[in-house]
Amino acid sequence: GRPGGVVQKFAPxxxxxxxRGPEGQALLEPVxxxxxxxxxPGAGLAGDATLGVQVAESRKFWEWEAADAASSALYNVCADxxxxxxxxxxxxxxxxxFCTRLSAEAQGSPEAPAAACGFGVIEEMAKAVCVAARMQPPDGVASTANEMxxxxxxxxxxxxxxxQATSDCYGISQTLxxxxxxxxxxxxxNEALAGAFEQLWPLLSGTLGMAQAEDWVIERLCRLLKxxxxxxxxxxAAGTLPAVCPAIGQAFATRRHEALLYVASECVRIVGALRQPDLxxxxxxxxxAMIDAAAGALAVPSAFNANPYLADDTFxxxxxxxxxxxxxxxxxxAPLARLTASAAAGANVQHRDAGTSLYAFLA
Known part of the structure; x- marks a missing residue:
């Protein structure tokens, strides 16, 4: 990891x-x-002989450490x-x-959990490439975005x-x-992203419906959708709503995850901004469907203290x-009456954020 650390430190x-000139620019390519x-992929394995590392887990850790430092260095270089x-x-x-590293991580053997493969560097690499890509003309940005x-x-x-076979969701969350x-x-x-989202949506929809997805994977996915x-x-974005909204509603019916509610809020904002009746x-x-389900889950006072984040995002x-x-x-x-009854049941909720959202709704 030392070369990456050095580059990271001296990127400015x-x-x-x-x-300052062509001599300085010439340094960029070798760096x-x-x-x-x-x-x-596998860069860390070349250091085994000099490091005296014999154990496979140690080799993987060295590779992850080197990649982690290098990805941070790459981001600093791109930013500056x-x-x-x-x-x-x-x-x-x-x-x-970026594409090579990503492909290698994704195609890893099912026996090797993604968490052991340094998958966390992918997000940092993506940020770095995007920072550089932004400096291109719009058609170049579109090409880079679509490739990524x-x-x-x-x-x-x-x-x-x-x-499906291993229930390993770590790599999925890092890819998201x-x-x-x-x-x-x-x-x-946004023009560059429209086609990218269209090609991606079937996979995102599949992730939403994946029964074994951990709650934190759904949260990562909702952050991405927002x-x-x-x-x-x-x-x-309005063109995506006929596909996105039913999927969000169905996912919420299966699991009452509060992150789905803030994606729904984004959909509502789009409708409000455009004021198109067909949307x-x-x-x-x-x-x-979502408010009815949430109000049903928040029908008694004790439910608010047991599920404060659900209450917060519902209101x-x-x-x-x-x-x-x-x-x-x-x-x-519309389920307004049921929602109001639920708010009345939670009037004494002992949670600051949930209480703030509830009383803001009643006001």
């Missing part, structure tokens, strides 16, 4: 040298090559030298290294297959974090709806 000096060599990296044509190498999402999607598909980085870091380029809907912009049906169906969603698209809750057949 490297950037300053690169900005990037050094970092990318540490990020290559993005324009200079583009000038020397380094971006294709960065994208290629394609690689991440292929990895996610492989990991979903592996999880990598995707979150793409949609969050490139959110100003970033994607925001990154796409209201107009483009209301999909969102209204999702909203009815946040309700307040967002009343503020941005009140017609969704005030129309005939």
């Amino acid at each position: 000096l490297l950037a300053d040298a690169a900005r 990037c090559a050094l970092v990318l060599r540490a990020l290559a 030298c993005a324009a200079e990296l583009l000038a020397v044509g380094a971006l294709p190498a960065l994208v290629g290294a 999402v394609r690689a991440l999607g292929q990895a996610l598909e492989a990991l979903l297959r592996r999880a 974090d990598g995707l979150h980085s793409v949609f969050d870091r490139l959110k100003d380029f 970033a994607a809907l925001r990154g796409l912009g209201h107009q483009r 209301g049906a999909a969102v209204a169906g999702m909203l009815d 946040l969603l309700s307040s967002v709806t009343l503020r941005h698209a009140p017609g969704l809750l005030l129309r005939e057949g």
